[in-house]
Amino acid sequence: xxxxxxxxPSLSVQEGRISIxxxxxxxxxxxxxxxxxxxxxxxxxxxxxxxxIKDKNEDGRFTVFLxxxxxxxxxxxxxxxxxxxxxYFCAASVSGTSYGKLTFxxxxxxxxxx
Amino acid sequence: xxxVTQTPKFQVLKTGQSMTLQCAQDMxxxxxxxxxxxxxxxxxxxxxxASEGTxxxxxxxxxxxxSRLNKREFSLRxxxxxxxxxxxxxxxxxxxxxxxxxxxxxxxxxxxxxx
Numbered sequence: 561x562x563x564x565x566x567x568x569p570s571l572s573v574q575e576g577r578i579s580i581x582x583x584x585x586x587x588x589x590x591x592x593x594x595x596x597x598x599x600x601x602x603x604x605x606x607x608x609x610x611x612x613i614k615d616k617n618e619d620g621r622f623t624v625f626l627x628x629x630x631x632x633x634x635x636x637x638x639x640x641x642x643x644x645x646x647x648y649f650c651a652a653s654v655s656g657t658s659y660g661k662l663t664f665x666x667x668x669x670x671x672x673x674x
Numbered sequence: 675x676x677x678v679t680q681t682p683k684f685q686v687l688k689t690g691q692s693m694t695l696q697c698a699q700d701m702x703x704x705x706x707x708x709x710x711x712x713x714x715x716x717x718x719x720x721x722x723x724a725s726e727g728t729x730x731x732x733x734x735x736x737x738x739x740x741s742r743l744n745k746r747e748f749s750l751r752x753x754x755x756x757x758x759x760x761x762x763x764x765x766x767x768x769x770x771x772x773x774x775x776x777x778x779x780x781x782x783x784x785x786x787x788x789x
Binding site for chain 1: 678705707709714715716717718719722732764766768776777778779780781782783
């Protein structure tokens with residue numbers, strides 16, 4: 561039972577354009593969401609997060625949008641750069657627990673072409 | 675400040691052999707985690723330790739054991755390796771606050787092949 565799903569295995573975008581990565585979840589208890597970026601042969605690195613009390617969070621070129629009614633979040637990267645080419649994972653958690661366990665999606669491979 | 679370190683980086687085992695993957699963090703985090711990453715599956719939680727002295731099963735614990743040796747170190751043991759345990763293993767750590775869960779910091783991973 562995949563509680564967090566990234567239905568697009570890959571996305572190809574031209575440099576300078578917008579990249580939109582999508583994520584859906586089924587567990588209504590999730591109230592904290594994160595995006596991670598992973599380069600080959602490295603561990604995932606934290607990118608941006610959002611709490612369910614917000615519907616948008618921005619950090620430079622990265623914006624995460626949360627639609628609680630649709631159980632959907634998206635990551636927008638504007639403008640996209642070749643260095644953004646990586647695998648992007650969304651993750652979800654239930655706050656207030658004592659262990660901060662994350663449930664990850666399958667990942668989306670983003671390729672930004674020069 | 676090295677963050678999260680893992681050893682070894684690569685390992686090849688024969689079916690039935692045992693090994694221990696080591697993980698250490700220098701961020702004074704309370705919580706530590708072990709994940710495996712397989713193609714098309716994302717990262718799946720094997721075991722976690724909310725704090726020193728406690729460990730709990732995650733999503734895919736079968737075939738693994740863990741030890742939280744102290745606050746810094748969290749090891750993962752494969753007692754009798756199977757080809758299905760061929761994967762990339764990541765250790766992570768995080769701290770928790772009143773605001774809720776914080777992001778996890780990951781090590782560079784161990785690529786394990788079981789033949």
